[in-house]
Amino acid sequence: MADLTTTFVGIKSPNPFWLASAPPTDKEYNVVRAFKAGWGGVVWKTLGAEGPPIVNVNGPRYGAIWGADRRLLGLNNIELITDRPLEVNLREIKQVKRDWPDRALVVSLMVPCDEESWKAILGHVEDTGADGVELNFGCPHGMSERGMGSAVGQVPEYIEMVTRWVKQHSRMPCIVKLTPNITDVRKPAEAAKRGGADAVSLINTINSITSVNLESFSPEPSIDGKGAHGGYCGPAVKPIALSMVSEIARHADTAGLPISGIGGITTWRDAAEFMALGAGNVQVCTAVMTYGFKIVQEMISGLSQYLDEREMAVADLVGRAVPNVTDWQYLNLNYVTKAQIDQELCIKCGRCYAACEDTSHQAIAMGQDRTFSVIDEECVACNLCIDVCPVENCITMRELEIGELDPRTGRKVAEYANWTTHPNNPMAQAAE
Numbered sequence: 001m002a003d004l005t006t007t008f009v010g011i012k013s014p015n016p017f018w019l020a021s022a023p024p025t026d027k028e029y030n031v032v033r034a035f036k037a038g039w040g041g042v043v044w045k046t047l048g049a050e051g052p053p054i055v056n057v058n059g060p061r062y063g064a065i066w067g068a069d070r071r072l073l074g075l076n077n078i079e080l081i082t083d084r085p086l087e088v089n090l091r092e093i094k095q096v097k098r099d100w101p102d103r104a105l106v107v108s109l110m111v112p113c114d115e116e117s118w119k120a121i122l123g124h125v126e127d128t129g130a131d132g133v134e135l136n137f138g139c140p141h142g143m144s145e146r147g148m149g150s151a152v153g154q155v156p157e158y159i160e161m162v163t164r165w166v167k168q169h170s171r172m173p174c175i176v177k178l179t180p181n182i183t184d185v186r187k188p189a190e191a192a193k194r195g196g197a198d199a200v201s202l203i204n205t206i207n208s209i210t211s212v213n214l215e216s217f218s219p220e221p222s223i224d225g226k227g228a229h230g231g232y233c234g235p236a237v238k239p240i241a242l243s244m245v246s247e248i249a250r251h252a253d254t255a256g257l258p259i260s261g262i263g264g265i266t267t268w269r270d271a272a273e274f275m276a277l278g279a280g281n282v283q284v285c286t287a288v289m290t291y292g293f294k295i296v297q298e299m300i301s302g303l304s305q306y307l308d309e310r311e312m313a314v315a316d317l318v319g320r321a322v323p324n325v326t327d328w329q330y331l332n333l334n335y336v337t338k339a340q341i342d343q344e345l346c347i348k349c350g351r352c353y354a355a356c357e358d359t360s361h362q363a364i365a366m367g368q369d370r371t372f373s374v375i376d377e378e379c380v381a382c383n384l385c386i387d388v389c390p391v392e393n394c395i396t397m398r399e400l401e402i403g404e405l406d407p408r409t410g411r412k413v414a415e416y417a418n419w420t421t422h423p424n425n426p427m428a429q430a431a432e
């Protein structure tokens with residue numbers, strides 16, 4: 001079985017699967033059961049400054065989006081940071097770290113944006129023996145209205161300033177958790193790096209309203225007839241998170257900055273994708289809230305088997321796909337494929353026909369007996385038919401060989417060439 005031991009910003013854990021700061025990491029009772037189930041580390045639910053504990057709503061705090069089988073695809077929440085007393089959390093963190101020395105225990109923090117508040121909380125956390133801190137600059141609801149969370153995370157200068165304070169006043173590794181509620185995620189990542197962050201983690205939740213009740217006209221979840229935007233997470237946000245992780249991994253000014261990948265991770269495969277795009281480890285929240293702590297066992301066995309089959313180590317996987325993320329202008333315009341339908345698998349539902357006929361290139365013919373076939377002369381290989389077909393692998397793409405005739409254009413498939421040298425590009429550079 002592959003060795004999944006990971007060292008992230010100097011913090012060792014038996015595997016790269018950590019729980020993200022959220023209800024599953026809210027208390028000793030949860031974290032101990034998570035460690036027993038096999039999680040390699042946790043980021044403790046965000047602690048606030050000393051003083052009266054945070055107050056949460058007492059009505060529903062979650063909303064959701066489901067697939068047709070009522071599988072949870074997206075989760076929305078209006079929960080705040082921990083509402084348990086600081087001293088209780090600190091006591092439990094110290095105990096858990098003592099009992100589980102081989103697991104990573106990072107503490108998430110969010111306190112007012114002044115140096116004294118940060119200095120004070122860092123001292124308390126250091127006393128617990130925790131392995132590091134994660135700065136929650138991402139929470140998009142409630143705390144941001146009080147000048148914390150994403151209110152800091154949306155201003156790169158504040159990120160840099162607070163990160164610098166944290167590095168000045170503590171010896172612990174510092175992970176800066178980024179908000180996706182921003183136009184260009186590379187800017188806050190650069191700021192974190194300038195401030196001395198050891199790593200960034202992303203994504204926190206996305207501003208969201210999951211639904212509106214059309215009887216009461218209240219956004220859901222409804223608190224006495226009113227709703228507020230919440231933070232969106234779960235499988236639905238994974239593509240957004242993957243893109244943001246890849247942007248940071250391949251940007252010249254942030255390349256090499258360790259990344260903890262978060263957002264919709266449910267299976268070992270999701271985790272491996274984040275790692276291939278540059279994440280040194282991953283964090284999980286919604287999947288555990290949906291299926292429980294034991295899903296880590298599938299993650300461990302799945303990733304081990306994948307690595308064993310390829311004789312790869314975890315380190316070989318991290319960043320492996322980054323060189324293949326490019327800009328549109330460098331894509332090979334001479335790469336030609338054609339859709340093809342497996343008649344044995346086809347259930348004759350006609351979805352591919354409707355999609356291609358009404359919104360793509362009228363490249364699927366419907367025979368008298370509802371036999372569907374691709375017209376190569378029209379097919380631009382857009383992939384829409386594959387995306388809408390309910391039968392996996394019923395429609396696939398066939399790659400045309402170099403020199404083969406493309407019946408649509410009447411031209412032979414040529415070697416690699418991209419937009420930068422294309423004759424239709426007014427800015428085209430002369431081909432070398």
Ligand SMILES: Cc1cc2nc3c(=O)[nH]c(=O)nc-3n(C[C@H](O)[C@H](O)[C@H](O)COP(=O)(O)O)c2cc1C
Pocket residue numbers: 020021022023045046075077079080081082108136138139177203204205232233234235237262263264265283284285286287
């Ligand atoms: C109910 C709930 C509470 C959360 N609380 C926190 C928090 O206190 N601090 C924090 O940094 N992130 C918090 N998050 C965000 C998660 O840590 C994570 O970044 C986000 O849910 C995306 O991961 P996922 O798609 O695996 O859920 C919370 C998420 C949920 C669903």
Ligand code: SF4
Pocket residue numbers: 339355356360361362363364374375378379380381382383384385386
């Ligand atoms: S790939 Fe696009 S153009 Fe070709 S058959 Fe499918 S939907 Fe039509």
Ligand code: SF4
Pocket residue numbers: 341345346347348349350351352353372388389390391394395
């Ligand atoms: S969508 Fe798939 S299953 Fe349905 S008709 Fe087209 S090829 Fe057949």
